[in-house]
Amino acid sequence: PYVGPTADQILRKRNEFLSPSMFYFYKKPLNLVHGKMQYLFDESGRRYLDAFGGIATVCCGHCHPDVVQAIVKQTNNLQHSTILYLNHAIADFAEALASKLPGDLKVVFFTNSGTEANELAMMIARLYTGCHDIISLRNAYHGNAAGTMGATAQSNWKFNVVQSGVHHAVNPDPYRGIFGSDGEQYAKDIEDLIQFGTSGRVAAFISEAIQGVGGIVELAPGYMPAAYSSVKKAGGICIADEVQSGFARTGSHFWGFEAHGVVPDIVTMAKGIGNGIPLGAVVTTPEIAQVLTQRSYFNTFGGNPVCTAAGLAALRVIEKEKLQDNAHAVGSYLKGRLNTLKDKHEIIGDVRGRGLMLGVELVTDRQLKTPAKVEILHVMEQMKDNGVLIGKGGFYGNVFRVTPPLCFTKEDADFLVDVMDYAISNT
Numbered sequence: 567p568y569v570g571p572t573a574d575q576i577l578r579k580r581n582e583f584l585s586p587s588m589f590y591f592y593k594k595p596l597n598l599v600h601g602k603m604q605y606l607f608d609e610s611g612r613r614y615l616d617a618f619g620g621i622a623t624v625c626c627g628h629c630h631p632d633v634v635q636a637i638v639k640q641t642n643n644l645q646h647s648t649i650l651y652l653n654h655a656i657a658d659f660a661e662a663l664a665s666k667l668p669g670d671l672k673v674v675f676f677t678n679s680g681t682e683a684n685e686l687a688m689m690i691a692r693l694y695t696g697c698h699d700i701i702s703l704r705n706a707y708h709g710n711a712a713g714t715m716g717a718t719a720q721s722n723w724k725f726n727v728v729q730s731g732v733h734h735a736v737n738p739d740p741y742r743g744i745f746g747s748d749g750e751q752y753a754k755d756i757e758d759l760i761q762f763g764t765s766g767r768v769a770a771f772i773s774e775a776i777q778g779v780g781g782i783v784e785l786a787p788g789y790m791p792a793a794y795s796s797v798k799k800a801g802g803i804c805i806a807d808e809v810q811s812g813f814a815r816t817g818s819h820f821w822g823f824e825a826h827g828v829v830p831d832i833v834t835m836a837k838g839i840g841n842g843i844p845l846g847a848v849v850t851t852p853e854i855a856q857v858l859t860q861r862s863y864f865n866t867f868g869g870n871p872v873c874t875a876a877g878l879a880a881l882r883v884i885e886k887e888k889l890q891d892n893a894h895a896v897g898s899y900l901k902g903r904l905n906t907l908k909d910k911h912e913i914i915g916d917v918r919g920r921g922l923m924l925g926v927e928l929v930t931d932r933q934l935k936t937p938a939k940v941e942i943l944h945v946m947e948q949m950k951d952n953g954v955l956i957g958k959g960g961f962y963g964n965v966f967r968v969t970p971p972l973c974f975t976k977e978d979a980d981f982l983v984d985v986m987d988y989a990i991s992n993t
């Protein structure tokens with residue numbers, strides 16, 4: 567049994583010694599002390615089904631034994647910076663990662679986070695093209711440092727500091743967007759931004775395939791090919807942010823962009839890459855990667871032996887346990903059940919997503935699509951009380967995000983939907 571400090575004691579310390587910007591879920595935040603596969607345990611030993619996977623950071627399952635063993639083994643052997651000397655862990659993982667990407671995407675730069683990966687990708691694009699202008703989508707989240715906060719396009723996550731050279735295109739959102747599911751119509755805005763907002767030449771277009779923080783918005787079909795084509799015509803390169811949608815999560819494909827039939831010039835990743843260990847990566851072509859030889863470029867801990875050993879172990883688990891197939895099968899089943907729940911409850915305005923990256927948008931009026939901002943908090947609180955931890959997001963904070971560890975089972979899916987049904991019925 568757990569013998570450490572209580573939730574109240576931790577909260578008091580946190581309020582006194584940690585940044586006031588840190589936020590938490592639930593009126594009384596949970597003190598989690600243990601994780602095992604798709605389950606989390608609080609200080610009293612109570613078990614919760616984790617339908618949010620630490621914000622999609624856990625693919626293989628909490629404390630997956632293979633990943634833990636790889637971390638412990640490497641920690642006992644050597645932990646070090648990645649610069650100056652050789653070590654096999656970083657090279658082995660780079661090779662394995664490159665084998666999962668299409669075309670000429672073969673050169674890997676490791677970072678410590680998704681923000682760092684996107685910052686680097688944007689800098690590479692600017693160096694390669696000699697242009698400054700970048701296009702990102704409204705409602706996107708790409709990180710919280712200078713450049714990536716510019717690319718992020720939700721006022722919730724933007725501070726009033728200089729964010730230069732990013733233009734935000736109309737979001738191809740099938741539920742709330744003006745053109746419904748007609749991706750090509752939305753993509754015309756990219757042409758307009760290039761013609762009216764830039765010199766006619768741009769550095770890059772960056773987007774998620776399914777917006778995570780933005781509330782699981784899957785880009786309308788046909789959008790990505792049209793957008794990529796316009797950006798390429800303007801001399802720009804295309805960056806796919808796979809921080810949430812990568813690593814088999816979408817089930818049908820290993821990477822989110824693959825469902826859209828495009829091949830990016832740069833792919834960025836983090837979160838699931840290390841099954842919860844801080845790690846990020848930028849993967850690009852040998853030609854584009856050359857720009858970084860103009861100056862010395864390094865990242866002290868990016869791709870360090872312990873984190874890359876974890877990454878390689880996680881990738882092997884995804885393959886060995888066929889987690890992509892599981893994400894596809896369980897995700898499709900879960901989406902079906904959530905759609906049935908939508909027929910029963912007026913408050914569910916939309917069910918969307920792919921594989922184990924699903925969204926359930928709550929609205930108080932289906933016609934007006936009025937965000938059910940308060941109601942969602944009640945449902946979420948009750949789901950927690952009944953043993954299910956679910957995520958929440960979207961610009962209005964009214965979308966449930968379901969991004970569990972990929973070992974989630976059909977029984978887990980049933981439990982999640984039954985608990986959601988009960989919680990909504992009691993709201």
Ligand code: PMP
Binds near residue numbers: 679810
């Ligand atoms: N891109 C996407 C799509 C993300 O969801 C996030 C994190 N929510 C980031 C980038 C930034 O990653 P990190 O928090 O690791 O810096």
